[in-house]
Amino acid sequence: MSKNTSTRSNLPNNPSTPARFDLSHSELKYTAKKLRRHVITMIAKAGSGHPGGSLSAADIVTTLYFKALHHDPKNPHWPDRDRFVLSKGHAAPILYAALAECSYFPVSELATLRKLGSRLQGHTDMRLTPGVEMSSGSLGQGLSFGIGIALAGKMDTRNYHVYVLLGDGECDEGQVWEAAMFAAHHNVDNLTAIVDHNMLQLDGRCCDIMGLEPLADKWKSFNWHVLEIDGHDISQILPALDKAKATKGKPTVIIANTIKGKGVSFMENNVDFHGKAPNAQETETALKELE
Amino acid sequence: MAAEKSTREAFGEALVELGKENPNVVALDADLSRSTMTKLFARQFPDRFIQCGLGEQNMISIAAGMAATGKIPFASTFAVFASCRCFDQLRICISQPNLNAKIAGTHGGITVGEDGASHHAIEDLALFCSLTAFTVVVPADAIETKQAIKAAGNTDGPFYLRLGRPAVPVLYTEDYRFQLGKAVTMRDGKDATVIANGIMVSRAIEAAKQLATQGIDCRVLNMHTLKPLDEDAIIQAASQTGVIITAEEHLLHGGLGSRVAQVVVSEKPVPMAFIGIKDVYTKSGKPEELLQQRGLTAEAIASAVMATIAKKQSK
DSSP states (O other): OHHHHHHHHTSOSOTTSOOBOOOOHHHHHHHHHHHHHHHHHHHHHHTOOOHHHHHHTHHHHHHIIIIIOBOOTTOTTOTTOOEEEESSGGGHHHHHHHHHHTTSSOGGGGGGTTOTTOSSOSSOOTTTSTTOOOOOOSTTOHHHHHHHHHHHHHHTTOOOOEEEEEETGGGGSHHHHHHHHHHHHTTOTTEEEEEEEOSEETTEEHHHHSOOOSHHHHHHHTTOEEEEEETTOHHHHHHHHHHHHHOOSSOEEEEEEOOTTTTSTTTTTOGGGSSOOOOHHHHHHHHHHTO | OOOEEOHHHHHHHHHHHHHHHOTTEEEEESSOHHHHSTHHHHHHOGGGEEEOOSOHHHHHHHHHHHHHTTOEEEEEEEHHIIIIITHHHIIIIIITTTOOOEEEEESOBSTTGGGOGGGOBSSHHHHHHTSTTOEEEOOSSHHHHHHHHHHHHHSOSOEEEEOOSSOEEOOOOTTOOOOTTOOEEEEOOSSEEEEEOTTHHHHHHHHHHHHHTTTOOEEEEEOOEEESOOHHHHHHHHHHHSOEEEEEEEESSSSHHHHHHHHHHHHOOOOEEEEEEOSSOOOSOOHHHHHHHTTOSHHHHHHHHHHHHHHHHHO
């Protein structure tokens, strides 16, 4: 728990200066594991939810919230904060876990996921949950929404950066490509898209359901700056985020190659855990593996 | 001959005025700015105009993102695309989070004319009224449009404004004061009430004049705000005149007629009749030809009033 304390103390008190969690590499790894445990516990308690896509995004989300993003949980509407837009709204549990560990709301509230009256909806609700930037759940809309935030930032000469996390299956949606064309045409360079490329979607393997490849070439041909990384390796995630932010004149997409269900052996690469809660036995095994 | 002006032109001018008053106002268009008249805003404020190309869905979600940061975006395209093509984006990105984005749908109804069925927006109002956070306004003339645009810009929350392509009679003078959610009595009367909006208001007034020559005293209400509806004005009309006829340039499902009927049936049941488009896709033609073909005329309103008064008397 000492790690959590050190996390908090790194936050400047004055919200007008850039506020940032600044965990070390080993602290980030530890935190990612902790968030994965929250994901399993929350979904098991809710009895429904989407563990696979939350676990594949865990290292990306951890690196964003505990290293890259300028944000201040005590001041969630700080106008200069960086924005994280979760376009793949079914991965809400990993976002809630990160927000709770950042103290946007109590960690104990995670147990209310998907319950009547909870602030933690099945898919994100920006009006209910402190720290959530977009109400999502219908796929394909987050990149456009993020563009809107980025454009407003440019108009107001604010220095924030917008990060949008997309699923790879989500890239089936036509609106993603409307947005991709728009962002490159308008040089929206205060925007970074991250594709959680876990190769699986609800009905099966992406390559069988709707072929995406060559995915990097698609983004390149839309005039984006493209980076490809191992989305579970923090030593690759962090430099990619830095490079993306430093790239001017065009938006960057980070294609993060990930494993669906990462961290829990029987969930890894298992399409059955796209949208299914683990039972009691599975939960126990999963939490043991994540110790 | 009364002066005529299209409501889309009034919208374009009003948006420029609003832009001057409030630096947070921005405009978005999807390759139709020369038709929706947002070109006027683009000319005046090039840095606050966002050309989205032919990507209406992307445009709506971008507008939502801008609203989430405190901008007041007016996203404009033809009414048919704004509603039918973008319904999910409106629902997820704007209505559910109740964001302060404004949608201006021009070329509403069938008076788009020659472009035909694909371009006739006859469902837009039903769709927008089903988005729970939206306020829906259908101005009747250019003066009302200008004031409605300003009211939308100055009122927090999502708005849909339905505007038209052709020039329509100017009904109001500059001293008119638009009040959101408050129907306007265009003409008082005690025998029946015609409740109309948009281009049908001038036709309802014309019908009332025709009826007056036959000794029938007809009230005309301009229900410019379709949501929230002015329920008090409807109940009062039902109580005082005992007959209600609605007139709209829209399908009979889910628009003015349906919404007024819900109030009448639950609060003060009286005989009603409905002028609007029956379950059909309208075809190419001149606007006036289409209005005649579908019975959206002063004559049709007048005869509906007569027939419905007869029902009241036979009760």
